[in-house]
Amino acid sequence: MQKNIKSRISITIFPAVNEMLEKLSKRENVSKSVLVEKAVKDFLKKQLEKDAKKLAKLKFSDLPSEDDWMQIQSNID
Numbered sequence: 405m406q407k408n409i410k411s412r413i414s415i416t417i418f419p420a421v422n423e424m425l426e427k428l429s430k431r432e433n434v435s436k437s438v439l440v441e442k443a444v445k446d447f448l449k450k451q452l453e454k455d456a457k458k459l460a461k462l463k464f465s466d467l468p469s470e471d472d473w474m475q476i477q478s479n480i481d
Contacts, residue, residue, distance in 0.1 A: 415440070
């Protein structure tokens with residue numbers, strides 16, 4: 405898979421948000437796509453950090469037993 409190939413998507417946003425993106429795009433001399441991509445990456449990074457902090461608080465006793473895992477896996481199939 406080539407890393408330089410990007411997917412085209414369509415989003416629907418309020419006109420005021422689009423105007424802000426256009427102004428920021430011109431000021432920063434980057435495309436609106438770059439701004440949206442950066443915003444999504446930042447959001448996902450924060451979500452990952454939030455999830456990691458939540459997982460770090462788990463204790464061994466919080467995890468399901470082997471029998472519980474078998475039950476969960478059999479329900480997924």
